[in-house]
Amino acid sequence: MDDFTDKIAVVTGGGSGMGREIVRQLASEGARVAACDLSMEGLEETVALVADDHPDAEVIIHRADVSSESDLETLRDAVCDAFDTDHVNLLFNNAGIAGGGSMFTASRESWERTFDVTWNGVYLGCRVFLPLLAASTEGYVVNTSSVNGFYASIGPDRPHTAYSAAKFAVKGFTEALMTDLRINAPHVKAAVVMPGHISTGIVRNTMRAQVGEPTPEEAEFLIAAQEMFEQAAPMTAAEAATIILDGVRANRWRILVGDDAIELDEKVRANPETAYEDDFFTLLD
Numbered sequence: 313m314d315d316f317t318d319k320i321a322v323v324t325g326g327g328s329g330m331g332r333e334i335v336r337q338l339a340s341e342g343a344r345v346a347a348c349d350l351s352m353e354g355l356e357e358t359v360a361l362v363a364d365d366h367p368d369a370e371v372i373i374h375r376a377d378v379s380s381e382s383d384l385e386t387l388r389d390a391v392c393d394a395f396d397t398d399h400v401n402l403l404f405n406n407a408g409i410a411g412g413g414s415m416f417t418a419s420r421e422s423w424e425r426t427f428d429v430t431w432n433g434v435y436l437g438c439r440v441f442l443p444l445l446a447a448s449t450e451g452y453v454v455n456t457s458s459v460n461g462f463y464a465s466i467g468p469d470r471p472h473t474a475y476s477a478a479k480f481a482v483k484g485f486t487e488a489l490m491t492d493l494r495i496n497a498p499h500v501k502a503a504v505v506m507p508g509h510i511s512t513g514i515v516r517n518t519m520r521a522q523v524g525e526p527t528p529e530e531a532e533f534l535i536a537a538q539e540m541f542e543q544a545a546p547m548t549a550a551e552a553a554t555i556i557l558d559g560v561r562a563n564r565w566r567i568l569v570g571d572d573a574i575e576l577d578e579k580v581r582a583n584p585e586t587a588y589e590d591d592f593f594t595l596l597d
C-alpha cells in the first residue's frame with residue numbers, strides 16, 4: 313500500500329502516544345480514520361489536533377476497551393455507519409499497557425489485565441475487523457508488539473512477565489497470520505511493529521487502564537516514573553508513527569522502530585544463550 317488517500321483506517325489507542333500520531337499522519341494524507349481508546353478526553357484532544365492541521369479531515373472517535381469483543385463490535389458497526397462502508401483498508405492494533413511484571417509480587421488481576429489488553433486486544437481486533445479487511449481491495453493489519461516481543465526483559469533487576477508474554481504473542485501471531493492471509497486473503501498484508509523506547513504517556517495511561525486504584529505512594533512513584541520515561545526516550549511518538557507508516561508504504565512486515573530496537577535485535581540474535589545474563593546489559597549502549 314503506497315498511498316493512504318481515501319483509505320479507511322482503524323486505530324486502537326488513538327488517544328495518546330504513537331496511536332494519536334498515526335491518526336494525525338493518516339488524516340494529513342487524506343485517509344478516513346476511526347480511533348478508539350479508553351479515554352474520550354485523549355481522543356477529543358487527538359481530534360482537536362487533527363482539526364487544527366486539517367479542518368476537512370474525516371476522523372471519528374469511539375470509546376472502546378480493546379479487551380472487550382462487544383466494544384470492538386460496536387466500534388466496527390460505528391465505522392461502517394459513519395463511513396458508509398462494508399470494508400476497511402488499515403487496522404492498527406496499537407493499544408497496549410504495561411504492568412503485571414512479576415508472578416510473585418504483582419497481583420494476578422493486574423497480570424491478567426496487562427495480558428488481556430496487550431495480547432487479547434490485538435487478537436480480538438483481528439477477529440472483529442479481518443472480515444472488513446478481507447472485503448477491501450487492498451488491506452493491511454499492523455500489530456504493535458515491542459522489542460519485548462523478541463527480548464523478554466527490561467533489565468536484570470525488573471521482572472517483566474505479562475507484557476513480554478503478550479508482546480511475544482503479538483509477534484508470533486502476526487508472523488503466522490502472514491501465511492494465513494497469503495492463502496485466504498492475499499490482498500491483505502500484515503506487519504509487526506517493534507518499537508524501542510519512545511516518548512509517550514504509557515506509564516500514566518497504564519495507571520488508568522489497570523485494575524484498581526494505585527495507593528498515593530504508588531501514584532507518586534508512577535508520576536516520577538512517567539517523567540523519567542518520557543525524558544529518557546530517544547524518539548518522539550510522531551517520529552515513531554512516521555517510521556511505522558513508511559514501513560507500511562514500503563510493504564514491510566517487520567518494522568523495528570528506533571536505533572535502540574535495531575541494536576537490541578542484532579545483539580540478541582548474536583548472543584542468544586547469554587541474552588538474559590547480567591553481562592549482556594553491558595553490551596547495550
Ligand SMILES: NC(=O)c1ccc[n+]([C@@H]2O[C@H](COP(=O)([O-])OP(=O)(O)OC[C@H]3O[C@@H](n4cnc5c(N)ncnc54)[C@H](O)[C@@H]3O)[C@@H](O)[C@H]2O)c1
Nearest residue numbers: 325328329330349350377378408458509510512513514517
Ligand atoms: N512507548 C514505548 O516505549 C513503547 C515501546 C514498545 C512498544 N510500545 C507499544 O506501543 C503501543 C502504543 O503505546 P504508547 O507508548 O503510544 O502508549 P500511550 O499510553 O501513550 O498510548 C496508548 C493508548 O492506548 C490506550 N489504551 C490503553 N488500554 C486500552 C484499552 N484496553 N482499550 C483501548 N485503548 C486503550 C491508552 O488510553 C492510550 O491512549 C502499545 O502497544 C505499547 O505497548 C510502546
